[in-house]
Amino acid sequence: MHLTLEFGGGLELLLENSTKVHKVEITTSKDGQGKVTTPKEGQDKVTMKSLLSWVKDNLIKERPEMFVKGDSVRPGVLVLVNDCDWELCGGLDAELEEKDVVVFISTLHGG
Amino acid sequence: MGGGGGGGGRREAIERELKKLRAEREDLDGRIRLLESQLEATPAGVSGAAAGIGVEDGACGGSVACQSRVSNGFKLDGGLPADMVYRYSRHLLLPDFGVEGQRKLSQSSILVVGAGGLGSPVALYLAACGVGCLGIVDGDDVELNNLHRQIIHKEAYVGQSKVKSAADACREINSSIKVVEHHHTLKPCNALEVVRKYDIVVDATDNLPTRYMISDCCVLLSKPLVSGAALGLEGQLTVYHHNGSPCYRCLFPSPPPVAACQRCSDSGVLGVVPGVIGCLQALEAIKIATGVGEPLCGRMLLFDALSARVRIVKIRGSSPDCTHCGKNSVFTEQDFQKFDYENFTQSPMSDKAAPSVNLLPESARITCRDYKKLVDNGEPHLLLDVRPAHHFQIASISPSLNIPLSMLEEKLSTLETSLKETGEASTLVVLCRRGNDSQRAVKLLHEKGFASAKDIIGGLQAWGQDVDPHFPVY
Numbered sequence: 001m002h003l004t005l006e007f008g009g010g011l012e013l014l015l016e017n018s019t020k021v022h023k024v025e026i027t028t029s030k031d032g033q034g035k036v037t038t039p040k041e042g043q044d045k046v047t048m049k050s051l052l053s054w055v056k057d058n059l060i061k062e063r064p065e066m067f068v069k070g071d072s073v074r075p076g077v078l079v080l081v082n083d084c085d086w087e088l089c090g091g092l093d094a095e096l097e098e099k100d101v102v103v104f105i106s107t108l109h110g111g
Numbered sequence: 112m113g114g115g116g117g118g119g120g121r122r123e124a125i126e127r128e129l130k131k132l133r134a135e136r137e138d139l140d141g142r143i144r145l146l147e148s149q150l151e152a153t154p155a156g157v158s159g160a161a162a163g164i165g166v167e168d169g170a171c172g173g174s175v176a177c178q179s180r181v182s183n184g185f186k187l188d189g190g191l192p193a194d195m196v197y198r199y200s201r202h203l204l205l206p207d208f209g210v211e212g213q214r215k216l217s218q219s220s221i222l223v224v225g226a227g228g229l230g231s232p233v234a235l236y237l238a239a240c241g242v243g244c245l246g247i248v249d250g251d252d253v254e255l256n257n258l259h260r261q262i263i264h265k266e267a268y269v270g271q272s273k274v275k276s277a278a279d280a281c282r283e284i285n286s287s288i289k290v291v292e293h294h295h296t297l298k299p300c301n302a303l304e305v306v307r308k309y310d311i312v313v314d315a316t317d318n319l320p321t322r323y324m325i326s327d328c329c330v331l332l333s334k335p336l337v338s339g340a341a342l343g344l345e346g347q348l349t350v351y352h353h354n355g356s357p358c359y360r361c362l363f364p365s366p367p368p369v370a371a372c373q374r375c376s377d378s379g380v381l382g383v384v385p386g387v388i389g390c391l392q393a394l395e396a397i398k399i400a401t402g403v404g405e406p407l408c409g410r411m412l413l414f415d416a417l418s419a420r421v422r423i424v425k426i427r428g429s430s431p432d433c434t435h436c437g438k439n440s441v442f443t444e445q446d447f448q449k450f451d452y453e454n455f456t457q458s459p460m461s462d463k464a465a466p467s468v469n470l471l472p473e474s475a476r477i478t479c480r481d482y483k484k485l486v487d488n489g490e491p492h493l494l495l496d497v498r499p500a501h502h503f504q505i506a507s508i509s510p511s512l513n514i515p516l517s518m519l520e521e522k523l524s525t526l527e528t529s530l531k532e533t534g535e536a537s538t539l540v541v542l543c544r545r546g547n548d549s550q551r552a553v554k555l556l557h558e559k560g561f562a563s564a565k566d567i568i569g570g571l572q573a574w575g576q577d578v579d580p581h582f583p584v585y
Binding site for chain 2: 008009010020062063065066074075076077078080083084085087088103105106107108109110111
């Protein structure tokens with residue numbers, strides 16, 4: 001599955017070269033969560049939960065505790081699936097579809 | 112949806128009658144305006160209500176005075192005198208805004224919390240556009256390093272109160288509005304009293320605990336909150352607690368870890384970024400005050416200056432289970448006044464200093480004065496600066512070796528080589544900006560076998576204060 005992942009509000013600092021936009025190809029299966037494999041038809045759906053674990057294993061280069069807490073994102077991070085708060089589309093259980101855009105953004109406090 | 116027929120016919124009759132009456136009213140209004148302008152034209156310069164210049168706290172005269180006054184020259188019958196028509200003519204020409212929009216604006220009172228990078232354009236635009244009562248609250252003084260982004264302040268005001276500086280600037284732009292100065296930091300003990308006097312609150316602050324506090328306060332007092340934030344090259348904007356939008360706690364029930372709270376004073380900010388967000392905050396406040404347009408409720412604007420992209424996303428509505436704005440909330444004004452926001456967020460109610468850490472035994476630390484003596488005595492040592500490379504480029508003590516803390520572990524061999532060059536018995540002295548990262552570095556170095564490593568207490572900041580007053584502070 002092809003997804004566009006975007007990181008902002010400082011979360012990009014946890015990724016290699018502080019790159020904000022990542023076009024990725026991802027699939028997960030029940031027994032091998034987080035593994036990058038070639039997409040096959042009829043494979044298990046990618047949920048936000050499995051995506052988080054994939055991002056943590058494949059993209060986050062340092063201080064994972066600045067991105068995840070437990071099996072969700074840490075407090076202060078907004079997650080948006082196709083420009084919509086993930087709380088409105090199922091949170092961790094939200095199922096992703098081909099070409100979805102997922103944004104992780106840390107809330108800012110400065111001014 | 113049924114019930115058409117006869118009901119529909121009757122409806123049409125009423126609508127026709129309404130249309131006729133409205134046309135008559137418009138005609139009458141036109142004649143009234145004409146007569147009024149003839150009356151106004153006689154003694155030139157006499158506008159309706161005199162400009163109010165509230166100077167100190169409470170000068171606003173309480174909520175009633177602040178909210179229901181007929182201001183900006185609007186007369187009791189709602190008409191605008193000639194000079195005000197001229198001043199706001201470009202507003203009046205907007206079909207969606209018009210006299211009604213201007214009248215509502217002139218009767219509204221808006222509180223801007225923070226006269227910094229965000230608050231500067233907010234206050235300037237709100238003053239210029241003719242809001243009735245503009246309150247500005249901030250406890251800080253203007254500093255030279257504010258001026259690149261806090262465009263309301265001028266060089267002449269460096270060292271003076273930000274609120275005084277901002278209020279003077281607003282009055283220079285528009286002497287017909289009331290500007291109220293609140294010369295103190297907004298805190299749980301005074302927030303209710305201040306916020307109560309206003310219709311709309313603009314959060315233009317720079318720290319996390321204050322953001323939670325302002326949101327809670329607005330929930331308790333049922334005030335719409337226009338919230339903006341900026342850092343680095345990014346900005347965020349939304350309207351909380353208005354038209355079904357969430358409060359800050361609905362969105363962020365738990366505060367983020369301290370390490371995730373970046374400050375402009377640590378991470379930097381491009382001046383125009385808070386400027387852009389502040390302008391949008393002023394716009395949202397004007398929309399709420401006038402009822403014109405759709406405020407950014409239940410939506411959030413994300414601004415990325417680097418890629419020139421603005422993204423507007425849908426966010427959750429107010430949560431019925433929210434501990435503060437939910438229907439079962441038991442949070443009272445008394446609870447609010449006692450709530451320790453700094454403890455809740457583990458961060459200070461200011462953008463200033465990062466909380467200093469204390470990781471090392473005294474034997475592993477030296478003061479910058481002792482370090483100066485060590486240099487003067489010619490003792491063999493290596494000065495390791497662990498700040499990020501772009502900090503090192505701003506200013507550094509010569510000679511020193513720069514290995515940023517984030518790369519220290521992988522560059523231990525470089526360090527080892529440099530240490531050998533300075534001599535076997537040399538001390539390894541570690542330096543950073545404020546004396547926190549240097550402690551983290553020394554801790555790591557001890558673990559890796561660099562037993563002689565010591566950190567300079569207070570870092571370059573202390574060096575500038577205690578040893579070299581000419582060292583550039585940033």
